[in-house]
Amino acid sequence: MSDLSGLRRGHSYYEANARGRIARLLDADSFVEILGPAERLTSPHLESLGQPCAFDDGIVIGRGRLNGNPVLIASQEGGFMGGSVGEVHGAKLTGLLELAAKEKPSAVLLLLESGGVRLHEANAGLIAISEIIRALLAARGAGIAVIGLIGGVYGCFGGMGIVARCCDSLIINEEGRLGLSGPDVIETTMGVEEFDASDRALVWRTMGGKHRYLLGEVQRLVEDDIAAYRQAVTETLAQPVQALSLPGLEEEHRTLKHRLTRYGACQDSTEIWGDLGFDDPPQLPLLDIESFLQAANRVCRRES
Amino acid sequence: MTITALLNELFPSGHAVTAADGVITGLATTPKGEMAVLGTTDHLAVGVETALALADFVLEIVRDRPGLPILMLVDTQGQRLSKKDELLGINGYLAHLVKCLELARMNGHRLLTLVYAEAVSGGFLSFGLMADEIHALPEARVRVMNLPAMARITKLPLELLQELSGSSPAFAPGVESFFRLGGVQEIWTRPLAEQLNKALDRPPGGDSRREEGLARQGRKLAGPVSRLVTAA
Numbered sequence: 414m415s416d417l418s419g420l421r422r423g424h425s426y427y428e429a430n431a432r433g434r435i436a437r438l439l440d441a442d443s444f445v446e447i448l449g450p451a452e453r454l455t456s457p458h459l460e461s462l463g464q465p466c467a468f469d470d471g472i473v474i475g476r477g478r479l480n481g482n483p484v485l486i487a488s489q490e491g492g493f494m495g496g497s498v499g500e501v502h503g504a505k506l507t508g509l510l511e512l513a514a515k516e517k518p519s520a521v522l523l524l525l526e527s528g529g530v531r532l533h534e535a536n537a538g539l540i541a542i543s544e545i546i547r548a549l550l551a552a553r554g555a556g557i558a559v560i561g562l563i564g565g566v567y568g569c570f571g572g573m574g575i576v577a578r579c580c581d582s583l584i585i586n587e588e589g590r591l592g593l594s595g596p597d598v599i600e601t602t603m604g605v606e607e608f609d610a611s612d613r614a615l616v617w618r619t620m621g622g623k624h625r626y627l628l629g630e631v632q633r634l635v636e637d638d639i640a641a642y643r644q645a646v647t648e649t650l651a652q653p654v655q656a657l658s659l660p661g662l663e664e665e666h667r668t669l670k671h672r673l674t675r676y677g678a679c680q681d682s683t684e685i686w687g688d689l690g691f692d693d694p695p696q697l698p699l700l701d702i703e704s705f706l707q708a709a710n711r712v713c714r715r716e717s
Numbered sequence: 718m719t720i721t722a723l724l725n726e727l728f729p730s731g732h733a734v735t736a737a738d739g740v741i742t743g744l745a746t747t748p749k750g751e752m753a754v755l756g757t758t759d760h761l762a763v764g765v766e767t768a769l770a771l772a773d774f775v776l777e778i779v780r781d782r783p784g785l786p787i788l789m790l791v792d793t794q795g796q797r798l799s800k801k802d803e804l805l806g807i808n809g810y811l812a813h814l815v816k817c818l819e820l821a822r823m824n825g826h827r828l829l830t831l832v833y834a835e836a837v838s839g840g841f842l843s844f845g846l847m848a849d850e851i852h853a854l855p856e857a858r859v860r861v862m863n864l865p866a867m868a869r870i871t872k873l874p875l876e877l878l879q880e881l882s883g884s885s886p887a888f889a890p891g892v893e894s895f896f897r898l899g900g901v902q903e904i905w906t907r908p909l910a911e912q913l914n915k916a917l918d919r920p921p922g923g924d925s926r927r928e929e930g931l932a933r934q935g936r937k938l939a940g941p942v943s944r945l946v947t948a949a
Contacts, residue, residue, distance in 0.1 A: 447949040448942070454938075458885065458888070461881065500938055503939065504927070504940075504946075505943070505946060508943030508944070508947050511943060511946070511947050515947065532870055532871050532888070534888055535862060535888050536859075536860070536861060536888060536889070536898055539861050540899070543842055543900075544924060544926065544943075546815055546842075547819075547847070548924075550815075554819075571839070572842055574808035576812075577812075578806075578808050578809040578812030578813075579812050579816060591806075591808065592807070592808055593802070594796060594798045594802075603799065607799060608799075624804075657819060657820050659780065662776060662813070662817055665816075666769070666776060666813065669769060669810055669813055673765055676804070681804075685804070
């Protein structure tokens with residue numbers, strides 16, 4: 414990992430905000446925002462509830478370049494209502510994916526940080542996520558690579574967790590969390606016996622980047638450095654785009670079925686990691702990314 | 718209404734739809750020909766097994782019955798909330814089902830949905846909401862969350878939410894709200910077989926929910942905002 418375009422080293426993806434991530438991920442000064450804050454496009458529903466609004470409704474979208482390649486990009490702002498999807502937020506993302514099908518950029522980059530549907534406008538948010546999914550899959554159907562990046566404070570949950578797994582390829586850091594129902598939601602609804610949301614170690618080993626990588630749900634696990642994400646996107650762009658196809662989905666079906674058969678009775682991720690062939694599963698969360706990836710590679714070789 | 722009564726009303730000419738663990742799959746006969754039927758019963762919480770069972774059927778239809786229309790019958794209380802499901806990556810299982818349905822659409826299968834009982838958040842998102850046309854029975858219950866839970870999580874007073882429910886379909890639970898937002902295209906009156914025939918007669922269109930939401934004044938910004946983006 415020595416050629417991480419050295420100039421931009423050392424900027425945490427986890428800690429950056431939506432605009433900071435875009436600025437450091439793309440080629441310098443290449444980003445041009447679409448419907449930026451100057452348009453004053455805010456949620457009509459928050460206003461009627463007396464809630465504070467954001468001039469971008471918590472998502473930044475636009476065009477830019479990565480190594481000179483034209484890309485479309487969206488970045489959710491976890492700092493505004495947890496990156497939740499409301500009517501305007503969702504329409505901006507859907508519009509961007511529809512623009513991609515028309516404009517055919519080298520890729521669409523989705524910087525996902527969201528708890529899912531924004532409850533203040535729940536029905537509109539749910540339909541919006543369904544529209545995002547349809548537009549995303551239509552963009553993929555048009556041959557566009559859709560690459561998801563995860564690794565912010567709020568993780569990627571709810572309907573956006575489904576959206577993430579509709580992407581061609583995902584990049585995550587160790588701090589990144591990906592799932593459907595967040596720990597708090599499970600604890601509140603099902604009780605602390607089902608899931609103790611205050612047990613951070615449990616949260617990370619169940620929904621965190623390392624587990625998601627080992628299950629094969631994300632393609633790249635990177636250091637918490639925006640330059641590392643940039644490198645991973647560059648590598649992803651060099652690969653052929655995977656269109657939705659019957660053989661591809663049959664293969665995914667077999668994989669998911671195998672996972673359920675093999676691990677359906679597991680109570681904890683450490684059981685799964687032990688079965689994968691790791692000698693000391695409880696140690697995995699403690700390894701730095703480089704050692705972790707080395708260990709994971711050894712196991713994969715042993716499997717094959 | 719029960720799934721048996723529903724199937725008999727929808728398909729007076731007969732069907733071979735069977736239920737197992739809250740999942741229904743099978744073929745049915747309509748005056749327009751055969752169609753595939755899938756869905757859930759008993760307010761099923763959609764878990765990883767549900768998603769796989771439904772995806773299995775969709776892949777089989779795409780493989781063996783090219784172009785056959787697919788009807789999705791929805792009764793779900795939402796996604797299953799459990800540590801086990803999260804451990805296995807349930808979001809990926811639901812995304813898999815969604816992708817299988819998109820594959821069916823790409824291959825020329827017509828996708829219709831009828832919400833006949835409950836339709837809630839992630840469970841609804843994983844199949845019913847993928848249809849070209851989404852319909853609901855008048856007595857169906859569509860929502861993301863009930864108002865008391867919403868009040869608790871958003872920390873807004875329940876009285877305020879109840880008051881605004883009258884005027885804002887964006888968060889008031891119910892079929893009528895989803896109709897106004899464009900998320901439900903039509904609320905079906907009986908006889909249901911006739912409604913199904915009419916739906917099968919219409920040519921499939923694209924995702925028209927934003928336009929319908931605008932026309933019905935429930936979602937005034939979704940359509941215009943996404944159009945501004947595609948024109949940028």
